[in-house]
Amino acid sequence: MARAFGPDVSRRDLLRLGGLGLAGLALAGVGTGLAGCAPTTPGSGGSGSTTGTLNMLYFGDQKAATTLQNSLQPQVKKIDKDLSIKVTAINGTDWNDFLAKVLTLIAAGQAPDLVSVATEGLQLMASKKLITPLDSYVTKDMSTLKSTYFNDIHPALVEAMMFEGHLYNMPDSFNAGSMFFNTGVLQKAGATTPSPTWTMDDFHTTAQQIKSAGGQILPFDWVVRLWGSWTSFLYANDGNLLQEGKYPGGDWLWSKAYDAGDPSIAGRKGGWKWGTPTANSDASVEALQYVIDMQKAGLSPSPDVGGGGTLQGLFSSGRIGMSIGGGFWAGGLHNAGMAPGTFNVQFFPRWKSNKSLFGTGGYSIFESSQKKDAAWEVIKMMIQPESFDIMFPGNVTTPGRKSLMTAQRYAPTGPENWKVFYDQLDGSVPISAPPYYNALATSLNQRTTQAVSAGRAKPSLDAMQADLEKISKGS
């Protein structure tokens, strides 16, 4: 058979050539792979070009992305007739999932010009200099932005998008962790409707009343994740996974974007600084043990990890009495078939404090973008009030602008007590998402499920503390 391949082309020679080619290709592949993924030097990207295509990554489905793209296109053409925008949707179960996929694209050398960024990824991207500070752009347009944007946006959302004194993102939406309840379930159990000042004792009493009413209904359910998980109880218990602090600076923004003496900007600085891990503090252990004990007492099921789709499904089918949700639950429950009036919302119950948590989302410009000026113009379009419903149709998140929080908006979906969404922001703290957020989320998921499975919070939180100490030192 060897002869059939002929003597003129030596197999050994060919293999030798192939091997050399392979090695060359491999080296080239590794080289170009690494080179392609390395970020450009900050400032080297240039910012003046306004031709070509602006690429934007959007957290949502492609249909909404295409709608957004089509609505932005004529406006983008006004900036420059040769400029266009391409909006690519990235689906994900939550912001954590979205962030992982964005990072994969960056690894593949496909960094966009614009990206949706939430609290979860803000400090990670800013600390790695992936996204560019917007300070100079904001300062340039301050006179317009003050009256058309900052006056309408809660400063807690803006501060959550700052890092080391710089603003990296223009938020347009948020979700604060409030308590949703099924009105029918509470009525059937004879429980009183939660009041704005209700406490953890009231919450527990309500849960027990729902259980006593019998049936297949569980009083409470939650999801293992950083936002709106047992962490909501931790915040209400005046604790956190990491020591809370703030970066100095930010006066350049607060003194110009808001009126002097505005009480809502009191104590605002240069962004949240997440310090020493406090995962096994007394407040943490008490909060996690509380939800574990609820499960042991038959007041809640074993929680799912991440996402929250299953939880919404169970709530909308009347299997769950109460759960933690934000403004996005209004659209979610409506889409799942719940009519307005069948569910409502109240502030998270007060424990040792009335502290609650929130996460916010908005738009950032990539440091490597060649079209930063054009990207900034697009951001200004996207944070206009009329853009919000194009991007988030059907109350799938909470508008960051207070002017968009209207009875008319929530009439088709509910809940009746929609004002809670925005008011919950007073006294709230963003989810503790440091630059090492992803590793923190992995540890949180692992240690929480471990604690729930074992029925004891302390050993798992000690392990989480060790994890976070190790991760924070390495970051």
Next chain:
Amino acid sequence: MTAVASVPRASSREERPSQPVRRRPGARRTARREAVFGYAMIGLAMLFVTVFTFLPILASLGLSFFDWDVISPPTWAGLGNYQRFFSDEPVLQSFGVTIAMAIAIVILQLSLGLFLAVLVNQRTSTFGRTFFRTAFYLPLLASTAAVSIFMGYLFDYQFGAINYYLGLVGIPAIPWLTSPLGAQVTIVLIVVWQQVGFTFVLFVAALMSVPEDVLEASSIDGAGPLRTLFRIKIPLISPTILFAAVISLINAMQLFDQPFIMTKGGPGTATTTATIAMYQTGFQNLQFGYSSAIAIVLLLLILAITGLQFLASRKLVFYQ
């Protein structure tokens, strides 16, 4: 094809002429054309294997000597990532979980596949054989992600259908996915359910190829069904068993979808397999150099285990 057919066959010793034969004009050109054709065919396959298999492996190997977070330029780490691997308790534990689950999956998959194949092969009509072959193979065609999501609902502790029906007959709810052992066992069973069709189809085909005369001879010699199975059939299909064992083990060592979707590697790290640890290290913790080192160690481990399987096969596998 014509060119191939026109070439005088000279592969067997008997056909080879004793005296040197003068080449007819054009034979050399034909041989060269054949050679080019052959290399082109191999080249195409080699190109795909190179681009989609060898290059990524080489790239991973190269990357494993760097620290790289996707965002900053990579920095040389030497053997640091490999040293870290051997002292990283959670990652080592994930390898332990992977090996334990892989052993369970392979043993169950082979034994159940063989059991079903013997049953179907023994007393089933051609129609029945085709029916069962299709029925057992169908789960393999289903999307693993879809199956995992569906199974997650079925095995849910509080709201799952399995515990609901168990409850109807007085059996208390079982923490299928919420206790460490329960989650491991449930995932193994689901993987075996989905994959057993593969080994089953292989074994049915192998059993059908056992020569009838050998079976008749054993029957005449007085061998019963069990003795025939263990002394005749299994030795004769042992090459197929080896093939199934190797493929099943390689697949099981890369277990990812089911635990990732159903338990996210939990509770705790009970179902965090090596590939999940690799994913978390790379895509969640942004340590792509270390993640690549884990991938290379897993590759070497799979190669070593497969090598051991082939070594063992020298004594256990019977080639006709």
